[in-house]
Amino acid sequence: MTHSSGSVYVKKEFAPSNLMFGVGVLLVGAIMMIVAYMVDNHRAAFNTIITFMFLMSIGLGSLFLVALEHLVGAVWSVPFRRISEMLSSLIFIAPILSIPLFINLHGLFHWTHPEALAEDVILAAKAPYLNESFFIIRTVAIFVVMGIFYFLLVGSSFSQDKTKSEKISKRNTVVSAIFMPFFAISVTILSIDWMMSLEPHWFSTIYGVYYFAGTFGAAMAVLAFISINLTEGGYMPEKIKRDHYYNFGALLFAFTNFWAYIAFSQFLLIWYSNLPEETFWYITRGQGSWLVVSIFLIIIRFLVPYAVLLPQPAKSDAKRLKFMSIWIIFAHFYDLYWLVMPTYSKNGASFGWMELVPPVVAAGLIIVVFNLMSRKRNLIPIGDPKLSRGLNFHL
Amino acid sequence: MNKEIIYGITGILDKPDDVINAAKKLEEADYKKYDIHTPYPLHGIDKAMRLKPSPLGYFALAFGLTGAITGLFIMWLTMSQLYPQIISGKPFFPLPALIPVTFEITVLLASVGTVLSMLFFLFKLPNNSHPLHDTDYMKKVSADKFGVCIEAKDVKFDLEECRKFLESINCHTIEPIYYPEETINFRPKIFETKFVMFLLAAAFLVSGATYVLLNKLMFVEPFNWMMFQQRLDAQYPTKFFKDGFSMRTPIEGTVARGTTPYLYKGNPEKAGTELVNPIEATKENLAVGKAKFDTYCSPCHGYQGNGDARLNGQFPNPPSLHSEKVRNWTDGRIYAVIMDGQNSMPSYASQIKAEDRWKVINYIRTLQRALNAKEEDLK
Numbered sequence: 001m002t003h004s005s006g007s008v009y010v011k012k013e014f015a016p017s018n019l020m021f022g023v024g025v026l027l028v029g030a031i032m033m034i035v036a037y038m039v040d041n042h043r044a045a046f047n048t049i050i051t052f053m054f055l056m057s058i059g060l061g062s063l064f065l066v067a068l069e070h071l072v073g074a075v076w077s078v079p080f081r082r083i084s085e086m087l088s089s090l091i092f093i094a095p096i097l098s099i100p101l102f103i104n105l106h107g108l109f110h111w112t113h114p115e116a117l118a119e120d121v122i123l124a125a126k127a128p129y130l131n132e133s134f135f136i137i138r139t140v141a142i143f144v145v146m147g148i149f150y151f152l153l154v155g156s157s158f159s160q161d162k163t164k165s166e167k168i169s170k171r172n173t174v175v176s177a178i179f180m181p182f183f184a185i186s187v188t189i190l191s192i193d194w195m196m197s198l199e200p201h202w203f204s205t206i207y208g209v210y211y212f213a214g215t216f217g218a219a220m221a222v223l224a225f226i227s228i229n230l231t232e233g234g235y236m237p238e239k240i241k242r243d244h245y246y247n248f249g250a251l252l253f254a255f256t257n258f259w260a261y262i263a264f265s266q267f268l269l270i271w272y273s274n275l276p277e278e279t280f281w282y283i284t285r286g287q288g289s290w291l292v293v294s295i296f297l298i299i300i301r302f303l304v305p306y307a308v309l310l311p312q313p314a315k316s317d318a319k320r321l322k323f324m325s326i327w328i329i330f331a332h333f334y335d336l337y338w339l340v341m342p343t344y345s346k347n348g349a350s351f352g353w354m355e356l357v358p359p360v361v362a363a364g365l366i367i368v369v370f371n372l373m374s375r376k377r378n379l380i381p382i383g384d385p386k387l388s389r390g391l392n393f394h395l
Numbered sequence: 396m397n398k399e400i401i402y403g404i405t406g407i408l409d410k411p412d413d414v415i416n417a418a419k420k421l422e423e424a425d426y427k428k429y430d431i432h433t434p435y436p437l438h439g440i441d442k443a444m445r446l447k448p449s450p451l452g453y454f455a456l457a458f459g460l461t462g463a464i465t466g467l468f469i470m471w472l473t474m475s476q477l478y479p480q481i482i483s484g485k486p487f488f489p490l491p492a493l494i495p496v497t498f499e500i501t502v503l504l505a506s507v508g509t510v511l512s513m514l515f516f517l518f519k520l521p522n523n524s525h526p527l528h529d530t531d532y533m534k535k536v537s538a539d540k541f542g543v544c545i546e547a548k549d550v551k552f553d554l555e556e557c558r559k560f561l562e563s564i565n566c567h568t569i570e571p572i573y574y575p576e577e578t579i580n581f582r583p584k585i586f587e588t589k590f591v592m593f594l595l596a597a598a599f600l601v602s603g604a605t606y607v608l609l610n611k612l613m614f615v616e617p618f619n620w621m622m623f624q625q626r627l628d629a630q631y632p633t634k635f636f637k638d639g640f641s642m643r644t645p646i647e648g649t650v651a652r653g654t655t656p657y658l659y660k661g662n663p664e665k666a667g668t669e670l671v672n673p674i675e676a677t678k679e680n681l682a683v684g685k686a687k688f689d690t691y692c693s694p695c696h697g698y699q700g701n702g703d704a705r706l707n708g709q710f711p712n713p714p715s716l717h718s719e720k721v722r723n724w725t726d727g728r729i730y731a732v733i734m735d736g737q738n739s740m741p742s743y744a745s746q747i748k749a750e751d752r753w754k755v756i757n758y759i760r761t762l763q764r765a766l767n768a769k770e771e772d773l774k
Contacts, residue, residue: 264491264494267491268491268492268494268495271491271492272483272485272491272492274483274484311452312448312452394438394439395438
């Protein structure tokens, strides 16, 4: 084995059963979703928002991880960049899920009703922003702009495997810098439009950052879970070791804290100023069974990951990292459920088989997309000039 | 020249990879007391030397937890136990508002405590010297060379053996290090003149700067701008409101917290029919009623309510509280007298709290009962 390990990578194909498993999960999810729509159209639509926002989290979050690596010149993450790149293609799948939502806007968003606008001064004042046509334009614009950045960043990286051109890496740094503000605006608009405007009277300026905090954590967790599993399965180069894992653990830990910081900031300001136009959002979530859900949100999304990932050995231990990755992915679902569902059932948490649709559909989609994307591609960016440094990375 | 004692033997290497190999060899040869010196932090040397993880993390955890618990405890003690005050309508123990402070104290104690425990426990602070200081070896390894030092404390230490071993791992300029005996019993001198003078100078500077800052600089433009704000001061005139008063009268129809408005002024008969005593005549309530009665009522009415008190003759005598008329009054009717006064008796509304007025009335009832006991009271 030569020292420059970039050239000695030989791809090991996945077993076809992986794809079949993904297709199976996806089929189950799709059937559940269709049945849910037939049984309770309204509730199924709210759950579709969760699915949609989760998949956008993973897709956009992965694209953000790719751009972040280019922008800051990260070395350790180069061997895993391809996985993020493949996952970021989810931004083309998620729009499919938004189609039933677009058809059903009236059922979801109170502000789409002209009669509500007529008798509500606040909604009427917000109408220049919150109206159906502008809403659709914004979402579609985000799909298009992010799609363009996908081809610029990810497409060029795929072609680098053959050309091995260093220019592509340099150009991607510039593209990433341009991407960042677009990403920030996109994530903010997505979260405000699809989740905050479910309660059109309510507003919180930190909401976009809150969604971003969860997005980064979830995208990182999916990346960590897939990377560690692939490494253990022998699909990745042997040089990947605990030093690489440590970064997964450290970032998951950091963004667990970041999420708590943002979530608490939002709560503290609203709780302290105690203005009725802001507090009602938390009052809904602080009454009856929603209070239990809210308390468990703190435990699930913050306390447990914090306690488990705090010791230094935990951050590089594959077993604990895999467990915590799955935990954080689930916690992000829980977070989205907490954000979206109180609008559907204000008087108490509702949890039934329909709420299982988002995780099942999302899991199926992620497995299928990843398997299809990796079919004819290498699992590491073999053309990247930083690859051998990335593989030899140690703390 | 004092007697010199051996500290250890040192050797120099040129490349970082060599020194990592050297560390592995030292571990294989089972040396325990040795050290590696590098001009910069070297990746992987901790693994090669099989260093145990630093205990510093536990110090940080302990100090952080101490900070969190102490901070929360002090705030709980002062804000909700010793000096409970309502601040912007929040509960006496407003946990969300305390979390940022708790967080700050946690971070403060964790960081300061970690640095101090690092200095004193791990670096053994007041000891400010080391046998390796001021040696050619230290000059080299803090510039561009990598060094290995086997200490004499090692059980396997033997000067010739170690010299051979260092040669076998390709070290050059192998030198034993000696240090004078007096440094063994070295005691740091904290009260050296130089150090004391330095402390004094620092204290003088800091206090001078503080004085200038708080007494002079604060009153200089623009630092004094905060003193001249557009604000309303209680009991001072203002231009902000049309009437020139900075304090506002309460809006008509509003009631202060914890009070009930008295609606029967000048209408005692109505009060007598509508007001009901809300306080039960328990032992504790009667004790309060007696105390208030003795303080405020007895100077005129007398301790027993007979109207023959110590102020007798200086004021018109009040009628006895044991008259048929007063005995037949309802509690509300007596309450009206306390609120409004009657004849030459003034209102006692500002002296006695609403709750205590009812307790006083309960006590008066007891006095009346004592003079006009019924048959059944004897049982």
